[in-house]
Amino acid sequence: xxxxxxxxxxxxxxxxxxxxxxxxxxxxxxxxxxxxxxxxxxxxxxxxxxxxxxxxxxxxxxxxxxxxxxxxxxxxxxxxxxxxxxxxxxxxxxxxxxxxxxxxxxxxxxxxxxxxxxxxxxxxxxxxxxxxxxxxxxxxxxxxxxxxxxxxxxxxxxxxxxxxxxxxxxxxxxxxxxxxxxxxxxxxxxxxxxxxxxxxxxxxxxxxxxxxxxxxxxxxxxxxxxxxxxxxxxxxxxxxxxxxxxxxxxxxxxxxxxxxxxxxxxxxxxxxxxxxxxxxxxxxxxxxxxxxxxxxxxxxxxxxxxxxxxxxxxxxxxxxxxxxxxxxxxxxxxxxxxxxxxxxxxxxxxxxxxxxxxxxxxxxxxxxxxxxxxxxxxxxxxxxxxxxxxxxxxxxxxxxxxxxxxxxx
Amino acid sequence: xxxxxxxxxxxxxxxxxxxxxxxxxxxxxxxxxxxxxxxxxxxxxxxxxxxxxxxxxxxxxxxxxxxxxxxxxxxxxxxxxxxxxxxxxxxxxxxxxxxxxxxxxxxxxxxxxxxxxxxxxxxxxxxxxxxxxxxxxxxxxxxxxxxxxxxxxxxxxxxxxxxxxxxxxxxxxxxxxxxxxxxxxxxxxxxxxxxxxxxxxxxxxxxxxxxxxxxxxxxxxxxxxxxxxxxxxxxxxxxxxxxxxxxxxxxxxxxxxxxxxxxxxxxxxxxxxxxxxxxxxxxxxxxxxxxxxxxxxxxxxxxxxxxxxxxxxxxxxxxxxxxxxxxxxxxxxxxxxxxxxxxxxxxxxxxxxxxxxxxxxxxxxxxxxxxxxxxxxxxxxxxxxxxxxxxxxxxxxxxxxxxxxxxxx
Numbered sequence: 001x002x003x004x005x006x007x008x009x010x011x012x013x014x015x016x017x018x019x020x021x022x023x024x025x026x027x028x029x030x031x032x033x034x035x036x037x038x039x040x041x042x043x044x045x046x047x048x049x050x051x052x053x054x055x056x057x058x059x060x061x062x063x064x065x066x067x068x069x070x071x072x073x074x075x076x077x078x079x080x081x082x083x084x085x086x087x088x089x090x091x092x093x094x095x096x097x098x099x100x101x102x103x104x105x106x107x108x109x110x111x112x113x114x115x116x117x118x119x120x121x122x123x124x125x126x127x128x129x130x131x132x133x134x135x136x137x138x139x140x141x142x143x144x145x146x147x148x149x150x151x152x153x154x155x156x157x158x159x160x161x162x163x164x165x166x167x168x169x170x171x172x173x174x175x176x177x178x179x180x181x182x183x184x185x186x187x188x189x190x191x192x193x194x195x196x197x198x199x200x201x202x203x204x205x206x207x208x209x210x211x212x213x214x215x216x217x218x219x220x221x222x223x224x225x226x227x228x229x230x231x232x233x234x235x236x237x238x239x240x241x242x243x244x245x246x247x248x249x250x251x252x253x254x255x256x257x258x259x260x261x262x263x264x265x266x267x268x269x270x271x272x273x274x275x276x277x278x279x280x281x282x283x284x285x286x287x288x289x290x291x292x293x294x295x296x297x298x299x300x301x302x303x304x305x306x307x308x309x310x311x312x313x314x315x316x317x318x319x320x321x322x323x324x325x326x327x328x329x330x331x332x333x334x335x336x337x338x339x340x341x342x343x344x345x346x347x348x349x350x351x352x353x354x355x356x357x358x359x360x361x362x363x364x365x366x367x368x369x370x371x372x373x374x375x376x377x378x379x380x381x382x383x384x385x386x387x388x389x390x391x392x393x394x395x396x397x398x399x400x401x402x403x404x405x406x407x408x409x
Numbered sequence: 410x411x412x413x414x415x416x417x418x419x420x421x422x423x424x425x426x427x428x429x430x431x432x433x434x435x436x437x438x439x440x441x442x443x444x445x446x447x448x449x450x451x452x453x454x455x456x457x458x459x460x461x462x463x464x465x466x467x468x469x470x471x472x473x474x475x476x477x478x479x480x481x482x483x484x485x486x487x488x489x490x491x492x493x494x495x496x497x498x499x500x501x502x503x504x505x506x507x508x509x510x511x512x513x514x515x516x517x518x519x520x521x522x523x524x525x526x527x528x529x530x531x532x533x534x535x536x537x538x539x540x541x542x543x544x545x546x547x548x549x550x551x552x553x554x555x556x557x558x559x560x561x562x563x564x565x566x567x568x569x570x571x572x573x574x575x576x577x578x579x580x581x582x583x584x585x586x587x588x589x590x591x592x593x594x595x596x597x598x599x600x601x602x603x604x605x606x607x608x609x610x611x612x613x614x615x616x617x618x619x620x621x622x623x624x625x626x627x628x629x630x631x632x633x634x635x636x637x638x639x640x641x642x643x644x645x646x647x648x649x650x651x652x653x654x655x656x657x658x659x660x661x662x663x664x665x666x667x668x669x670x671x672x673x674x675x676x677x678x679x680x681x682x683x684x685x686x687x688x689x690x691x692x693x694x695x696x697x698x699x700x701x702x703x704x705x706x707x708x709x710x711x712x713x714x715x716x717x718x719x720x721x722x723x724x725x726x727x728x729x730x731x732x733x734x735x736x737x738x739x740x741x742x743x744x745x746x747x748x749x750x751x752x753x754x755x756x757x758x759x760x761x762x763x764x765x766x767x768x769x770x771x772x773x774x775x776x777x778x779x780x781x782x783x784x785x786x787x788x789x790x791x792x793x794x795x796x797x798x799x800x801x802x803x804x805x806x807x808x809x810x811x812x813x814x815x816x817x818x
Contacts, residue, residue, distance in 0.1 A: 038443045041469040042786040044805060053469065054804060055795070059462040060450040220755070220783075258668045346629070374629070377451040385794065386464070395463060396453060 010117035023243040031211030032249025039220035048236035057382040061397030065330035067251035067375040075400035077113040081331030086110035088336040089286020106140035116141025126202035130210035153188040183213040190234035246406035249378035257366035264348035280307035283352035298349035300372020303338030346374030419526035432652040440620030441658025448629035457645035466791040470806030474739035476660035476784040484809035490740035495519035497745040498695020515549035525550025535611035539619035562597040592622040599643035655815035658787035666775035673757035689716035692761035707758035709781020712747030755783030
């Protein structure tokens, strides 16, 4: 390399990110509705987050639409809305084949990620997810040969140096991989990140959690506060271990049940096919996730594909909008949009056919979910104050600005 | 004065406040639940508050209990909880006489205020309230002879130089005093403050609004967003006119009705007297305000006075607590506490006798109210970044730290 100046930054989609000068941790709290933060501050259980809000940086930003996990994790690690990275949900209809697919890996995403660019620039990247499904997406472009570590809490017991860049995670942590259906899964992610940080195994960390607790428990509840308290303790430990920490959420979370505990739900496919059977409406729920019991695949937004091309769309659009309009308005990939998009009110959800949704899985919990416009707001918090006040001044914040927040400001 | 060093600060109740070096405006947004801020940020309608949150200062703090207007306005201008200033609500039972009283002026408060101390130190103070009832409280120790201005939007048409330190307010502003039952009343307060600032009539401003909109309209509703948008524009204009601006709320606001639109309400006096008629329970609602139609005097906390001293308190305390315990726990003045304090859940309110509460005044609106623990959280925002990061670091913020935020940090 001789006298060559070392690379100082990477670029992606027209944005530039400084290489970390000290260990930098970006945490994505799944289902991080601002109300969890408000309730936690009110109850005095978040000493570290409260301190960062006051003496570091704190604002509220919007996530990208739809407000679901895959879409927003990709937005966070690409710095762009879904229209740029192409992942429009957890679940989609391949319009060419007519088949429905889960997003299970990075094969449907477009372009690179900040994590990949950083790894290529020689930064040691560690990405830890709660669920392995998400690990297989954000792993895009990372590799042990580049010095990257990428694994999930769910499969922490099966890590290999060849695939994940690390092995013996459970032994290192002295903890077994927790149940996929627990708040523990998220705490494990944070503990793993903390361990890697203390062992100086990486320079840039992306720790992304699960919203198991938030789907079940309202802000201020004993269970939610307990989770938030433990989250806060780990965040403080990350700072204590020498990192700059930036925190955001992938989406918020809203109560979707009435007082009787029953979800406020419109089954859009049933409704459309009873009213316009000739249109052949097929409804895709981008929140759908067969591994998840806690929302019955009911969320705030569905896509309607009309299998008969002569269907009278205009007659059907009332509280919905054309897919093309929704794609433009909410920066979603047009290629993967339905003919119609139906978005629920903040206290309600939309589904496909009633028979598709197994509400018995909710158990005794009333439905809490996301996916719509009302779950876009999430906090953005950094452990240290900004050094570039003016750059932050006229920004309309999005959750996917969090790497810029962590690295540039 | 000769070579005497000019006074640099004032002190009250052990706290010290720097004299303003440039025009400083403290705004108390009545009913400023954090959700109004979150919804406004999400909808992109708060350019100035969003900018301040990102490049100034933003956190979440608690108000003092009970979470009602008089108590918290006094806390804000004294920097202390209710146990220090003595105003435990809008309405109270004089235990010596057995008579119920509205708090209509400063006769029941204890001690001085930051505004009074500032005026005595030669700072030109301007305090503008929405309602005249509050003006007569916070006017404590201010006087035109000290260079102070203090008036209400409600009575803006009747200001005199002798009493209010200003006259012809409506003419100066080119606006008539708005209806007491409108969002306009608050906007008028801000416009009046802005006019005084532009005319260099004061150095330290306290502008305190009304929660008419927040009682009627949920966060994110058209009406709430319209109000918030107009509020934001005035805040930006105050900054543009050269002021440091610090904003907080007196209390939050929660929805208190079920899906049927009917309030979730327990009439505590009816309940107690049917169950323990021998105790002679008399219930006082500290939120009560005969000038206000929009909450029917139903709020989140009531005080129970037991007129028969041999009443078996322990038997009655179940979801309530002894007044002495509540006073200690929530920093309320013991002298003005009931024998019992009953606090409602976040989605419910407590009242006295059903016949005391005229719910027909709610009209078609479902009940939104405050007064309990669930309405304590409010934002604290400043237009400029802190210069004393460390001082803010380990602080557990309260809304009544806002003058410290505005002047010291």
